[in-house]
Amino acid sequence: MSEYDNISTPDDVLKLAAAKTGLSEVDSDSWREGLAIILDEINNSQAYSESGRDRIISDCVKALGRRLQVHDYIQSHPEVLDIPVQRPLFVLGMPRTGTTVISYLLDQDPARRSLVHWQCVEPIPPATSDMLRTDPRCLALLEEQKRILEMVTAANMALPHWEDADGPTEDMFIHNQDFKGLSWDSYLASPRYAEWLFHEADMTSTYEYQKRYLQVLQSTAPGTWSLKMPSHSVHIDALLKVFPDARLIWAHRDPYKATGSLANLWKLPKGMTLRPEALNLPEMGRNALAQMQFHVERPLRARDRIGDDRFFHMHYSEMMRDPVAMMRRIYDWAGDDLTPEVEGRMNAWLAEHPQDRFAPNAYSLDQYGLSVDDLQPIFSEYLDTFDIELEAAP
Numbered sequence: 001m002s003e004y005d006n007i008s009t010p011d012d013v014l015k016l017a018a019a020k021t022g023l024s025e026v027d028s029d030s031w032r033e034g035l036a037i038i039l040d041e042i043n044n045s046q047a048y049s050e051s052g053r054d055r056i057i058s059d060c061v062k063a064l065g066r067r068l069q070v071h072d073y074i075q076s077h078p079e080v081l082d083i084p085v086q087r088p089l090f091v092l093g094m095p096r097t098g099t100t101v102i103s104y105l106l107d108q109d110p111a112r113r114s115l116v117h118w119q120c121v122e123p124i125p126p127a128t129s130d131m132l133r134t135d136p137r138c139l140a141l142l143e144e145q146k147r148i149l150e151m152v153t154a155a156n157m158a159l160p161h162w163e164d165a166d167g168p169t170e171d172m173f174i175h176n177q178d179f180k181g182l183s184w185d186s187y188l189a190s191p192r193y194a195e196w197l198f199h200e201a202d203m204t205s206t207y208e209y210q211k212r213y214l215q216v217l218q219s220t221a222p223g224t225w226s227l228k229m230p231s232h233s234v235h236i237d238a239l240l241k242v243f244p245d246a247r248l249i250w251a252h253r254d255p256y257k258a259t260g261s262l263a264n265l266w267k268l269p270k271g272m273t274l275r276p277e278a279l280n281l282p283e284m285g286r287n288a289l290a291q292m293q294f295h296v297e298r299p300l301r302a303r304d305r306i307g308d309d310r311f312f313h314m315h316y317s318e319m320m321r322d323p324v325a326m327m328r329r330i331y332d333w334a335g336d337d338l339t340p341e342v343e344g345r346m347n348a349w350l351a352e353h354p355q356d357r358f359a360p361n362a363y364s365l366d367q368y369g370l371s372v373d374d375l376q377p378i379f380s381e382y383l384d385t386f387d388i389e390l391e392a393a394p
Helices: 010-021 032-043 050-076 078-082 099-106 136-154 192-199 204-218 230-234 236-242 255-265 267-273 281-306 316-321 323-334 340-352 372-385
Strands: 089-093 112-114 224-228 247-252 311-315
Touching: 010 032, 010 050, 032 050, 032 192, 050 078, 050 204, 050 267, 078 204, 089 099, 089 230, 089 281, 099 112, 099 224, 099 247, 099 316, 099 323, 099 340, 192 281, 204 236, 230 236, 230 247, 230 281, 236 281, 255 267, 255 281, 255 372, 267 281, 281 372, 311 316, 311 323, 316 323, 323 340
Parallel strands: 089 224, 089 247, 112 224, 247 311
Antiparallel strands: none
């Protein structure tokens, strides 16, 4: 019998998180609605394996436990909320558009502050600047990742996405502690949660929680934040409400290629939670298409409202040809100083991290029941607006 067998409500998850952390006071109820949808989905569908359901609930308990810990730290250190989050840089756009490479290159600048992967696993207590990459919690996760990569290499597996424990991660892993993050959708069988997130969820609470989270982390390791999450592009108004002086880098890529890449990205997480017969590739394709539509239409409408000068347009094709030249342009636009030393660090990182350091990641649109003809009407305005270099047929 699993400790997760009778978990059906947000309060059940809260009780488990409280038992594991020794904390019970939570800052608000904004997390409840999203969590309730996730629990209803996994408890009333035959699509999930027993281990898959347990995995999702375990992740829910951990996410809420982190929120309890962050709130408890703020209660003990209220002064952290007095420190502003100034002029953060947000990288956004469609998924699979090179945002990870940009975030790692920005991370080579000591003047900047990245959301480091391990600090979305164990944020409390926040690490100091000199321990950001050497904290025992970071080193333990790096060792765990080393074992995983050894197995991946031995099996010649393709990894569509990988993040080092001591490297930058996506803001989505803060957002999932408000249960309003697409990381949850990647494990679910149906698009119900994603549809709620795009159509109904109030993201203001999520960005307010992100700001508090960043204030905790920067209280011991300051710097100008460089942040990334493709789906910020869907929530620009809420982002700017909480971070009014944010600088926005909009990553652009061939949408046909990016859509196929997004659907392919989900095969691994959904394969870990769903029964084999429930892994429906055409359904994943339809969900990817729906999500991509939001990722181009929402920022286009936001651009109409707030003006194009709020954005730096980063084209994937240009970035992949000369990443450091692209970084020079970004720094110039942002009004920041890119030193020769930082350029050297960027070049060193690129040399150590070739794009295909894992097995080739092969996929095609038709695997997911899609074609360019299906996608063309969705992306026509986007392609008419920006000079996007199309890649080889996905």
